[in-house]
Amino acid sequence: MTLTMTIPDRLAASIGSAVDEVRRRFIEGYAVQAYRSGTFSTAQVRELLGHASRWETEDFLAAQGAWPDPTASEVLDDLSNLRDLRAK
Numbered sequence: 001m002t003l004t005m006t007i008p009d010r011l012a013a014s015i016g017s018a019v020d021e022v023r024r025r026f027i028e029g030y031a032v033q034a035y036r037s038g039t040f041s042t043a044q045v046r047e048l049l050g051h052a053s054r055w056e057t058e059d060f061l062a063a064q065g066a067w068p069d070p071t072a073s074e075v076l077d078d079l080s081n082l083r084d085l086r087a088k
Contacts, residue, residue, distance in 0.1 A: 032064045 007015070007022070015022050031048050034040035040048070046057040061067045070078075 028060075028064075032061070032066045035061060036066050 005026075012022060015025055027048065031040065031045045035042070035045050042054065042057050042061070045051075045061065046054060049057070049060065051057045051060065058067060
């Protein structure tokens with residue numbers, strides 16, 4: 001898919017002067033929001049951004065503050081596993 005958008009020059013200058021830089025920033029911003037909203041999985045973010053590994057995608061999402069916090073269920077499971085380990 002090809003998208004074309006018009007950005008006023010004075011705003012584009014604050015985003016970055018190189019077209020590729022502007023394009024990349026918009027794509028990255030979209031990827032983060034799509035991930036946060038549940039529209040994209042980490043695999044889809046990786047594909048869109050062309051990351052070489054899952055770890056690169058996880059690092060990217062974490063740097064953007066988008067890597068998910070554990071759910072209450074995950075925390076309770078971890079606590080239960082720790083209690084089991086301590087009992088052994």
